[in-house]
Amino acid sequence: MKRREFCRTAAGTGLAALFPGAVRAARHRPSLRFLRPPGALPEDEYLATCIRCGQCGEVCPNRCIKFFRFENGLASLDTPYIIPREQGCILCMKCTQACPTGALQPVEAQLGPIINRVRMGKARVDENLCLSYQGKTCGVCYRACPLQDVAIRVGRLEQPHVLEPCVGCGLCERSCIQIPQAIRIIPDHERRIA
Amino acid sequence: MKSWQRHLNKLRFVTLGLVFALLVLLPFLHLYQTYVAAHAYDLLTPGEKLVYDTMEALTAPFTDDPEQDLDAVKGTTWSGSLFGLKLSDPLAVLGQSAAALDVSWPFVLTALIPVLATVLLGRFFCGWICPATLLYELNDNFAAWLRKAGLPVARRRLDRRVKYLVLAAGLVISMVTGTAVFAAVYPPAIIGREIYYAVAVGGFGAGAVFFLLTILFDLMVSRRGFCRYVCPGGALYSLLGRFRALRIRRDVTQCNDCAKCNVVCQFGLDPWHDDFGQECNNCTACIAVCPTDALAFTLHLKDIPFQGPGHLGHAYRRRQEAGAVHEEAA
Numbered sequence: 001m002k003r004r005e006f007c008r009t010a011a012g013t014g015l016a017a018l019f020p021g022a023v024r025a026a027r028h029r030p031s032l033r034f035l036r037p038p039g040a041l042p043e044d045e046y047l048a049t050c051i052r053c054g055q056c057g058e059v060c061p062n063r064c065i066k067f068f069r070f071e072n073g074l075a076s077l078d079t080p081y082i083i084p085r086e087q088g089c090i091l092c093m094k095c096t097q098a099c100p101t102g103a104l105q106p107v108e109a110q111l112g113p114i115i116n117r118v119r120m121g122k123a124r125v126d127e128n129l130c131l132s133y134q135g136k137t138c139g140v141c142y143r144a145c146p147l148q149d150v151a152i153r154v155g156r157l158e159q160p161h162v163l164e165p166c167v168g169c170g171l172c173e174r175s176c177i178q179i180p181q182a183i184r185i186i187p188d189h190e191r192r193i194a
Numbered sequence: 195m196k197s198w199q200r201h202l203n204k205l206r207f208v209t210l211g212l213v214f215a216l217l218v219l220l221p222f223l224h225l226y227q228t229y230v231a232a233h234a235y236d237l238l239t240p241g242e243k244l245v246y247d248t249m250e251a252l253t254a255p256f257t258d259d260p261e262q263d264l265d266a267v268k269g270t271t272w273s274g275s276l277f278g279l280k281l282s283d284p285l286a287v288l289g290q291s292a293a294a295l296d297v298s299w300p301f302v303l304t305a306l307i308p309v310l311a312t313v314l315l316g317r318f319f320c321g322w323i324c325p326a327t328l329l330y331e332l333n334d335n336f337a338a339w340l341r342k343a344g345l346p347v348a349r350r351r352l353d354r355r356v357k358y359l360v361l362a363a364g365l366v367i368s369m370v371t372g373t374a375v376f377a378a379v380y381p382p383a384i385i386g387r388e389i390y391y392a393v394a395v396g397g398f399g400a401g402a403v404f405f406l407l408t409i410l411f412d413l414m415v416s417r418r419g420f421c422r423y424v425c426p427g428g429a430l431y432s433l434l435g436r437f438r439a440l441r442i443r444r445d446v447t448q449c450n451d452c453a454k455c456n457v458v459c460q461f462g463l464d465p466w467h468d469d470f471g472q473e474c475n476n477c478t479a480c481i482a483v484c485p486t487d488a489l490a491f492t493l494h495l496k497d498i499p500f501q502g503p504g505h506l507g508h509a510y511r512r513r514q515e516a517g518a519v520h521e522e523a524a
Contacts, residue, residue, distance in 0.1 A: 100269075
């Protein structure tokens with residue numbers, strides 16, 4: 001190990017010992033746009049609770065759950081994530097029941113519990129990109145939504161309107177035919193469940 | 195009459211192989227489940243079709259509904275579920291409780307059965323179940339081979355207490371950083387995860403590199419060095435199994451001082467001098483190699499202190515003869 005690296009590591013360890021709270025807050029730098037699987041605790045609690053066993057990914061029938069290497073920092077190593085553009089969550093809630101630690105809180109696969117307890121993020125429509133807002137009737141996102149008419153509604157020319165109950169599963173972003181996609185999930189890493 | 199216990203070592207290798215094979219099979223079963231769920235056999239690539247057909251042939255006798263039924267066995271030795279019974283490694287529970295600074299009882303209870311088994315059987319997980327053990331033992335056989343060829347490999351002895359320090363340091367780091375760090379450095383957790391990555395996600399992750407380093411450490415520095423000196427799980431299991439009920443003891447009247455047990459013990463323990471201690475993982479390699487059946491499992495909470503040289507050996511006979519001469523002289 002080079003001396004500089006050694007010093008940096010030593011300093012880091014010292015700081016961590018002196019100010020554990022500061023280190024806990026600093027180590028999560030949101031740089032990537034990813035979702036945690038449904039039912040996940042708020043990000044800091046989530047990282048402390050997950051044991052990186054990978055069972056959420058192993059039960060996912062849609063193979064949307066992937067695992068971080070070093071892309072999101074050391075603390076996220078081997079933790080599960082979802083990139084909605086690659087593969088959205090179908091809200092089967094199997095991962096929440098497979099999680100042994102409660103890092104993903106168990107949620108029943110029914111409309112009520114899903115709306116109340118899942119907060120992966122929220123869809124947002126970019127009206128400058130959306131075909132329906134440009135006068136070309138589309139409506140694909142509306143038809144892909146598993147919570148149709150609850151989380152998303154369409155108006156004139158199939159223009160999508162995202163509603164409050166949207167849980168951020170990402171199926172709309174996955175299905176959007178516009179490039180770059182006009183509807184995207186804004187991740188909610190606070191995940192405060194009302 | 196040879197004791198049946200000398201066959202246990204073969205049974206152990208079968209068990210280790212089965213656990214490893216299961217860890218390889220499970221990701222393929224998961225892929226098969228996802229293919230079934232997608233209802234699109236025609237769209238699979240030839241490779242995926244091969245997986246589908248193989249797994250269908252394997253599971254068809256047992257299930258009509260693979261998509262649901264194959265959820266019965268999931269996970270790895272780090273944490274998994276067997277027919278609805280959730281089981282976790284005690285190290286996972288300890289590390290997670292430290293990281294979260296909180297005890298979540300449903301999760302803690304998943305380690306209950308492993309902990310009870312360890313209290314009774316000692317470090318048996320290390321010898322009989324751990325998927326890394328299979329690879330480490332094969333690696334040790336390779337080292338023995340190199341040694342025979344004249345290369346001085348894996349000769350160093352370190353301090354066994356280092357692993358307890360690793361365990362303590364890991365707990366402190368978990369508490370400070372709020373992350374369960376053991377998952378990244380504990381070989382059985384790494385192996386299950388990496389096999390899953392390699393099969394179902396594509397490519398190995400960071401853990402594979404770490405595991406290769408431990409293999410090299412075992413090969414170049416010290417025999418089974420990681421398990422003996424570094425592994426935090428080994429440390430925890432050693433502590434839990436300190437007063438295990440099932441332990442190997444030497445029958446001094448049968449021992450001929452050949453010392454084969456000491457040579458074969460990969461953990462560098464000293465069965466020949468009755469020194470097993472909490473580090474013994476009940477692997478039964480010494481029972482299998484003993485030519486006179488002097489070593490056997492017994493139900494005792496403690497090792498016997500050194501009983502002297504074996505009664506079938508030269509040292510004991512010489513001492514007896516000397517004693518007899520003394521008695522005649524008196």
